Amino acid sequence: NAGVTQTPKFRVLKTGQSMTLLCAQDMNHEYMYWYRQDPGMGLRLIHYSVGEGTTAKGEVPDGYNVSRLKKQNFLLGLESAAPSQTSVYFCASSYPTTFGPGTRLTVL
Amino acid sequence: GDSVTQMEGPVTLSEEACLTINCTYTATGYPSLFWYVQYPGEGLQLLLKATKADDKGSNKGFEATYRKETTSFHLEKGSVQVSDSAVYFCALRRSGAGSYQLTFGKGTKLSVIP
Numbered sequence: 001n002a003g004v005t006q007t008p009k010f011r012v013l014k015t016g017q018s019m020t021l022l023c024a025q026d027m028n029h030e031y032m033y034w035y036r037q038d039p040g041m042g043l044r045l046i047h048y049s050v051g052e053g054t055t056a057k058g059e060v061p062d063g064y065n066v067s068r069l070k071k072q073n074f075l076l077g078l079e080s081a082a083p084s085q086t087s088v089y090f091c092a093s094s095y096p097t098t099f100g101p102g103t104r105l106t107v108l
Numbered sequence: 109g110d111s112v113t114q115m116e117g118p119v120t121l122s123e124e125a126c127l128t129i130n131c132t133y134t135a136t137g138y139p140s141l142f143w144y145v146q147y148p149g150e151g152l153q154l155l156l157k158a159t160k161a162d163d164k165g166s167n168k169g170f171e172a173t174y175r176k177e178t179t180s181f182h183l184e185k186g187s188v189q190v191s192d193s194a195v196y197f198c199a200l201r202r203s204g205a206g207s208y209q210l211t212f213g214k215g216t217k218l219s220v221i222p
Contacts, residue, residue, distance in 0.1 A: 004151075031208050042112075042197060042214040043152075058209070090151055094208040099144075099151040 002026055004100035006091050012106045013081045021076040021103050023091030031094045032074040034066065036087040043090065049074055081107045110135040114198045114213035121188055121220050129183040129216050131198035139200040141174055141181040142210065146195045188220045
């Protein structure tokens with residue numbers, strides 16, 4: 001039972017590049033979330049999903065897209081990365097809410 | 109909208125000192141309240157929770173009581189250890205049907221020195 005896993009752990013991008021962050025959970029949870037963590041800002045919700053095939057916007061969705069094609073996976077995409085997207089990204093699933101280890105993304 | 113306000117850090121304490129991290133919230137209805145802990149380089153772990161007024165959550169020597177009259181959920185520990193050094197987040201989850209999403213405070217960094 002791995003819980004929530006995230007791929008990759010670290011990534012450096014140049015402005016304008018694209019990438020996809022993968023989140024996987026093996027707890028059969030319906031709900032999944034993507035948060036970003038910035039110094040002094042706590043965690044802010046980017047997008048979330050209440051079930052396979054559904055997604056919804058959170059507090060800070062601009063510049064990100066998501067997909068939930070399979071119940072166990074939740075993908076976060078950056079189509080054209082910007083320096084303001086430098087952050088640590090956490091995936092979570094619930095219930096109960098369980099967090100992944102995070103992905104540290106730097107956009108130059 | 110919902111919001112969580114917690115005391116700003118960083119907080120530096122000597123080992124065996126008493127800890128209090130203040131947390132207040134704004135939300136409609138009767139939210140559930142949580143404290144999460146983040147150790148360096150790791151994700152967030154649930155430390156304790158309370159789901160209704162006057163509930164006391166406790167774990168690893170930490171305690172917090174859900175005070176609806178003051179909309180507070182302060183984290184306390186009587187004697188901190190070096191291993192408690194981490195960032196602590198207060199969070200709430202709105203009551204009723206929904207997505208179980210959490211609203212977080214900005215976090216309080218605790219450093220415990222020997």
